Amino acid sequence: MTSIDMVKTHAEQTGALAGERILGSINTGKPGPTVVFFGGIHGNEPAGVEALSEVFRTLQEEGITLDRGSLIGIRGNLPALIRKERFLDHDLNRIWSRRRLESVLAKPEEERSCEEKELVLIYGWIQELLKTHSPPFYFIDLHTTSSKTKPFITINDSIINRFFSREFPVPVILGIEEYLEGPLLSYINELGYVALGFESGTHQDPAAVRNAVDFIWLTLCYTELLSAHPGKQENFERLDRAAESDHDFYEVFYRHELSETHTFKMKDGFESFQPLPKGTVLGSDEGGPIEMQKKGILFMPLYQKQGEEGFFLIRKTPAWALKLSAKLRKWKIHETLIRLPGVSWADKEHNALIVNLNVARFMNRPIFHLLGYRSRQRDQTHLIISNREHKARNEDYRNTFWFSED
Structure with missing residues (x-):
């Protein structure tokens, strides 16, 4: 028998989200893959948490049983989710480098920042999971963006990541790890496992939750946790429409880095995957207007206060x-x-x-x-x-x- 162990959340406090780390956990007791979803690594991105909650609720209420393996949903940055902020002290998705991790683990608990404490808890949980569960492992990190975008996947560039990602009807972005220091998925990739990020849409757009739900169901099918799912075709077609039937691979070739004290402001009206000519004025900072130095496709322009990148530029990979x-x-x-x-x-x-x-x-x-x-x-x-x-x-x-x- 498949067992579904749903972990109850804490009561809502002052209207803010509060809850346990584990959103839901299913262990069939049968040999098979271990699939882990993270939601809310950034506290101002609740869509992944909402989508996971919906899927676990549907599994339970409709009596859908997985064929084999294990499925686990994890909340990421609990204090930031409560505050509805990207992070409180440090970006939790930028402190997973080996050097930073070793430094944080060596610190006394009372000297760790808010996100460093979250890092240690999630790190310990991952280590225990790898000991107690069986491969193949899949780690999926659910995110949203501050700008308008169609849904897309980001991966560290390994062949297993490419092969798995191409099953989904959305564009895939290669090479972002070359420009970011310490993402969670880069740490997991260094362990050798399939790990991908899914950006489902704009932060507060209800469509972002719908896209994430479709992506989760497809993941259950593609990892073969579910051998048959009657809604699979509908999930695929809806996600394909949201992505405007864009199944191409792209590669990052530029990152506009921001300092902690930046005055960068993006001009209104831009969105991800927007082709732009050289000379386009994208925004401004203390140095004046910021122009495109060469033509490219705009990617993840920043429309929020917290962030380390003003925007990226990408191009299609043949x-x-x-x-x-x-x-x-x-x-x-x-x-x-x-x-x-x-x-x-x-x-x-x-x-x-x-x-x-x-x-x-x-x-x-x-x-x-x-x-x-x-x-x-x-x-x-x-x-x-x-x-x-x-x-x-x-x-x-x-x-x-x-x-x-x-």
């Missing part, structure tokens, strides 16, 4: 590049980079490489991307590049319907 990249990674061409002049290990664990651009002049970011590497500028002449493929647990997913050796 299908041939995706296929070539998959072939090169299958052949493990990336493992030969260490033999090239100007390339050396960045750490003793062999997690990253240093590229001396004065020596390896022929190397550039598009080549790294084809081979599965993402880079960060260390200084004027050196890049730090890291690869998700050597840690990806492909064997865990090889027997899934969506995994492909082609």
